[in-house]
Amino acid sequence: MGMFDNFNFSKLKEGLSKTRNKIINTISETISGKAVIDDKTLDEIEEILITADIGFDTAVRIIENTRINLKSEKDRSELNILDTVKKELVSVFDFQSFAGDEINLNKFRPYVILIVGINGVGKTTTIGKLAYNFRRAGLKVIVGAADTFRAAAVEQLEIWAKRANVDIVQNKKGTDPSSVAFETVQRAIKENYDIVLIDTAGRLHNKSHLMDELGKIKRSIKKMLPYAPNDTYLVLDGNTGQNAIIQSEEFSKVTDITGLIVTKLDGTAKGGVIFQISSKQKIPVKYIGIGEGIDDLQTFIPEQFVNAIFDL
Ligand SMILES: Nc1nc2c(ncn2[C@@H]2O[C@H](COP(=O)(O)OP(=O)(O)OP(=O)(O)O)[C@@H](O)[C@H]2O)c(=O)[nH]1
């Protein structure tokens, strides 16, 4: 396991209850009582997976493989079908080998993480949760309030820094965000911090302005620390389903996204979207948000995620 002590299966299960209802309960209803699952039923399962935001291509592939694996109709018991679909879903994440929280501090200290995403997806909240996790893992953490476009944004990060008991670098509203990022990294080097988390603005005048600003922030971090940022995490709101996919495509075009953080999986039935993003984009999902509290961020573990969805 990784460095964070943030995994709790029953909480994950509870957080994913709406997604579970959408995927598993409907599949169970479709197949229960059927001694043998025929091709028509497999088609119905495929349909359920598609409507559960798992995505057309992924759903088709899962059902294709299920057909191949369970060639004879005798094998197609309810248990076998669920087991095979489960394995196929886990295998969507085969490309991502590391847990989100495994970082090489011997090589990179300070380790700099830039948090990006459109407005309202949960960036600032996630930084608070991450800071808390890193601090609890025994690391010295500093956060940089590089969302300088709203005064409230800085205050919000300040509250989270207090909660997580970590330090913060902030400037007055209207300061250049890249200068805040620069100062945060500068202070991290001078005062021997382990982890730097940089918050950024989600809403600027327009999309190209937002992307330009991110480029500037990255360049100013690099001026101070050429190997940084070590990671750029894109935060996506799990509620938004298909829009999350568009956002991950658009951000990937302009900047190198090293990981995804999918928030608000509690209270949405669209959690299946994680499978779609991963099979399309092949960007590792690092963490998931399952609530508004400081300990509601979990390291994403594919098997456990699928288990939590299938555990009735
Ligand atoms: N239920 C739930 N709410 C969340 C989660 N993560 C964030 N939120 C809520 O989402 C709202 C927006 O979160 P912020 O952290 O302010 O989002 P942001 O991306 O920083 O927003 P901007 O700074 O405006 O771009 C807040 O009300 C959070 O409490 C989560 O995992 N679950």
Ligand SMILES: [Mg+2]
């Ligand atoms: Mg914010």
